[in-house]
Amino acid sequence: MNPPDAFATATGVRPDGDGGWSASVAEGWDILGNANGGYLLAIAARAMAGAAGRPDPVTVTAHYLSPGRPGPVTARTEVVKQGRRFATVQARLDADRPLLALVGTFGELEPSGGAGLYVEGAPPELPDPDDCEWHEGASAAAGAPSFMDRVELRLHPDDAGFRTGDPSGTPRVRGWFRLPGGEPVDTIGLLQAVDAFPPTVFNARFPVAWTPTVELTAHLRARPAPGWLACAFSTRFVTGGFLEADGEVWDSTGTLVAQSRQLALVPRDPTP
Amino acid sequence: MNPPDAFATATGVRPDGDGGWSASVAEGWDILGNANGGYLLAIAARAMAGAAGRPDPVTVTAHYLSPGRPGPVTARTEVVKQGRRFATVQARLDADRPLLALVGTFGELEPSGGAGLYVEGAPPELPDPDDCEWHEGASAAAGAPSFMDRVELRLHPDDAGFRTGDPSGTPRVRGWFRLPGGEPVDTIGLLQAVDAFPPTVFNARFPVAWTPTVELTAHLRARPAPGWLACAFSTRFVTGGFLEADGEVWDSTGTLVAQSRQLALVPRDPTP
Numbered sequence: 001m002n003p004p005d006a007f008a009t010a011t012g013v014r015p016d017g018d019g020g021w022s023a024s025v026a027e028g029w030d031i032l033g034n035a036n037g038g039y040l041l042a043i044a045a046r047a048m049a050g051a052a053g054r055p056d057p058v059t060v061t062a063h064y065l066s067p068g069r070p071g072p073v074t075a076r077t078e079v080v081k082q083g084r085r086f087a088t089v090q091a092r093l094d095a096d097r098p099l100l101a102l103v104g105t106f107g108e109l110e111p112s113g114g115a116g117l118y119v120e121g122a123p124p125e126l127p128d129p130d131d132c133e134w135h136e137g138a139s140a141a142a143g144a145p146s147f148m149d150r151v152e153l154r155l156h157p158d159d160a161g162f163r164t165g166d167p168s169g170t171p172r173v174r175g176w177f178r179l180p181g182g183e184p185v186d187t188i189g190l191l192q193a194v195d196a197f198p199p200t201v202f203n204a205r206f207p208v209a210w211t212p213t214v215e216l217t218a219h220l221r222a223r224p225a226p227g228w229l230a231c232a233f234s235t236r237f238v239t240g241g242f243l244e245a246d247g248e249v250w251d252s253t254g255t256l257v258a259q260s261r262q263l264a265l266v267p268r269d270p271t272p
Numbered sequence: 273m274n275p276p277d278a279f280a281t282a283t284g285v286r287p288d289g290d291g292g293w294s295a296s297v298a299e300g301w302d303i304l305g306n307a308n309g310g311y312l313l314a315i316a317a318r319a320m321a322g323a324a325g326r327p328d329p330v331t332v333t334a335h336y337l338s339p340g341r342p343g344p345v346t347a348r349t350e351v352v353k354q355g356r357r358f359a360t361v362q363a364r365l366d367a368d369r370p371l372l373a374l375v376g377t378f379g380e381l382e383p384s385g386g387a388g389l390y391v392e393g394a395p396p397e398l399p400d401p402d403d404c405e406w407h408e409g410a411s412a413a414a415g416a417p418s419f420m421d422r423v424e425l426r427l428h429p430d431d432a433g434f435r436t437g438d439p440s441g442t443p444r445v446r447g448w449f450r451l452p453g454g455e456p457v458d459t460i461g462l463l464q465a466v467d468a469f470p471p472t473v474f475n476a477r478f479p480v481a482w483t484p485t486v487e488l489t490a491h492l493r494a495r496p497a498p499g500w501l502a503c504a505f506s507t508r509f510v511t512g513g514f515l516e517a518d519g520e521v522w523d524s525t526g527t528l529v530a531q532s533r534q535l536a537l538v539p540r541d542p543t544p
Contacts, residue, residue, distance in 0.1 A: 058514075059487040059535045061333040063360045063377050065353045080364060080373040081337045086486070088335045088373050090362055092352060101352040101360050103375045105335050105486055109512065116511030117478050117538065118443060171390060206389055214358070214377055215331040217489045219535045221512040237528055239388030240381065240493040242330075244531060256509055259516060261533055263331045263491045266389065 005150065007179050007189060011042040013050060013075060021047035021075040025068050025095070029150055035068035036147050037213050038195030042188050044093040044102050047075035049188070052087035052106035056187040060104030061217040066097050073099065109187060112222035112255035123250035124174040124232040126156055132175060133160040135198065151196050152178045154228075162202040171200040171235040176228045177249070185229065187220050193229055194218050194247045194260035200235040201243060201266070211243060211264040218260045227252030238266055277422065279451050279461060283314040285322060285347060293319035293347040297340050297367070301422055307340030308419050309485050310467030314460050316365040316374050319347035321460070324359035324378035328459040332376030333489040338369050345371065381459060384494035384527035395522035396446040396504040398428055404447060405432040407470065423468050424450050426500075434474040443472040443507035448500045449521070457501065459492050465501055466490050466519045466532035472507040473515060473538070483515060483536040490532045499524030510538055 003009070010026040023046075029039045041062045049055060077091045086107040093100040126132065132154035156174040161167050177193045179185055185193065195216060201208045230250045235243050247260035275281070282298040295318075301311045313334045321327055349363045358379040365372040398404065404426035428446040433439055449465045451457055457465065467488060473480045502522045507515050519532035 059335070061375060061487070061489060063331070063352075063375055065355075065360055080335075081370050083337075088337055090364075090373055090375070092362075098353050101362055101375050103333060103335055103362070103373050114512060116509060118473075118476060118507070118510035118515075120508040201390075204390060215333070215489075215491075217333060217487075217533070219487075219514070219516060219533075221509070221514060235390070236392040237388060237493070237531070238390035239528060240386060242491070242493060243390075244491060256511060259509070259533075261489070261491075261531075 003181065006181070006183050007192065008183065011039065011046055011188065013043065013047045015050060019051065019077050021050065021077065023073050023075060025070050025073055027070050029147055031147055033069065036195065037064060037216060038192040040068050040093060040100055041195065041216065042191045043073065044075050044091055044100050045104065045188055045191055047077050048089040048091050048102065048104050049106050051077035051079055052089050054087050054106035054108060056107055056109040056223065057191065057218065057220055058086060058105045058107045058109065059217065059219045060191065061102060061215065063101045063215050064213045065101060066099050068095065068099050071095065109220060109223050112225050112251050112257055113253045114222070121248070123230040123254055126174060126176060126230055129154045129176045129228055133157055151192065152180055153197060159203055167203040167205060169203065169205045171204040172233065173197045173200050173203060174232045177231050178228050184226060185224055187223055190220055190224060190249060190258045191218055193231060193249050194258055197231060197233055200233050200245050201238065208266060211266055214263045214265060216260065216262040218258055220258050222255055222257050224251040224257045225253045241266055275453065278453065278455050279464065280455065283311065283318055283460065285315065285319045287322060291323065291349050293322065293349065295345050295347060297342050297345055299342050301419055303419055305341065308467065309336060309488060310464040312340050312365060312372055313467065313488065314463045315345065316347050316363055316372050317376065317460055317463050319349050320361040320363050320374065320376050321378050323349035323351055324361050326359050326378035326380060328379055328381040328495065329463065329490065329492055330358060330377045330379050330381065331489065331491045332463065333374060333487065335373045335487050336485045337373060338371050340367065340371050343367065381492060381495050384497050384523050384529055385525045393520070395502040395526055398446060398448060398502055401426045401448045401500055405429055423464065424452055425469060431475055439475040439477060441475065441477045443476040444505065445469045445472050445475060446504045449503050450500050456498060457496055459495055462492055462496060462521060462530045463490055465503060465521050466530055469503060469505055472505050472517050473510065480538060483538055486535045486537060488532065488534040490530055492530050494527055494529050496523040496529045497525045513538055
């Protein structure tokens with residue numbers, strides 16, 4: 001049985017018939033009052049996987065419409081196509097207003113560890129988790145229950161300078177991810193991993209206080225093996241009032257298990 | 273007035289009330305009988321932009337469910353949120369069966385040319401279009417009306433070797449894109465540009481005959497300036513039966529106007 005604050009419990013959904021699913025945004029999965037985006041995505045994806053009758057999100061996209069607060073939410077799902085290998089589902093996650101609009105394709109992924117036909121890349125080089133920086137986040141600093149009690153992050157020391165006013169100058173964040181208490185990370189958990197780290201631009205040398213996510217897409221390639229996940233997020237273009245953040249998640253076998261990209265808003269005229 | 277085979281005409285949609293839009297998959301926008309994916313995306317996005325009351329797709333995702341054939345199609349749209357700057361729309365494109373499931377956020381993008389806050393990248397280095405390789409595609413080789421009469425592509429000579437059985441070994445395709453007859457490329461046209469080139473893996477040294485797209489997401493950053501668009505597509509991971517293809521589109525002012533990523537299926541056990 002999972003403890004009440006476990007990820008599996010906190011992202012659980014109950015079918016209420018007719019394509020609807022009830023869930024709750026649990027306490028403590030927020031950053032200063034706004035529920036984490038990966039957490040909301042995971043709730044919606046559980047409902048979509050249920051509707052699809054398939055366990056694994058192969059690719060899922062969420063558009064973020066309003067911040068989520070603790071309390072009841074409803075997911076509505078529609079299976080657009082039920083195919084041989086995959087099912088494609090459109091969905092919404094609503095509270096008193098729409099939170100997320102989604103589309104995803106679900107199926108059954110292989111376990112990690114298979115040799116790729118072509119791999120141009122490698123897991124980020126990270127010090128051992130014990131030699132990385134803990135990240136408690138802004139909520140903990142404010143004395144509130146913290147999202148950083150819900151997931152375990154260890155930041156690469158080179159990417160942790162923003163916490164002490166010394167950003168690296170490169171909009172990149174690398175680190176380890178796992179769930180507390182040895183809770184396994186399944187493919188729904190990977191959706192949490194791709195949106196759990198501090199924003200890449202915290203390490204840039206221009207002032208960006210907040211970058212609300214417009215859209216996040218995750219591609220999952222395999223079911224992750226047990227253990228820490230090595231994660232890397234980077235931004236190459238902050239233009240036109242937007243930025244993208246590209247993520248890679250590698251498991252303990254050295255297999256790429258997820259890629260992600262999000263589009264976020266950047267204040268149009270930040271004061272230098 | 274646009275000629276009947278112009279992109280704007282061939283992707284036109286007519287509202288039929290109640291969130292429905294009528295359109296046609298025109299002749300000649302196919303590769304060996306299957307309508308090009310960017311073309312279908314553009315039709316759906318025109319309907320979504322119409323429903324949003326906003327001209328520009330900021331980010332749009334399509335899941336590809338069945339191949340499109342010439343003939344009538346219907347788009348159904350639902351505006352999930354109409355906000356101050358953006359509207360988010362869910363949509364489907366259907367023929368006698370579902371073709372695409374989509375979600376997109378629409379707004380009004382700036383003209384290209386603004387300085388970015390951070391730009392880590394540059395347009396691909398391409399020879400002049402006249403010194404690049406024409407690409408007629410498989411339909412022309414088969415004597416059929418060709419998608420390559422509908423769009424103009426010029427391939428980087430280094431990336432055109434697959435056409436003569438001499439792939440570069442790097443799953444990358446770079447080249448120029450424009451519409452024929454001087455037709456301007458608007459932001460809907462950018463959705464065509466991100467899925468018009470031959471597959472990246474045609475330049476890999478493993479046998480892949482066909483890579484059906486599961487999902488394509490495009491992020492648009494600015495309205496493109498007139499002229500050729502410099503495009504680059506590359507694949508880093510062919511694993512787990514899937515590959516991603518990442519695209520960048522730069523306009524004649526040297527501005528990044530679009531990023532794209534698609535997830536495609538790869539035959540599970542290709543014979544070496």
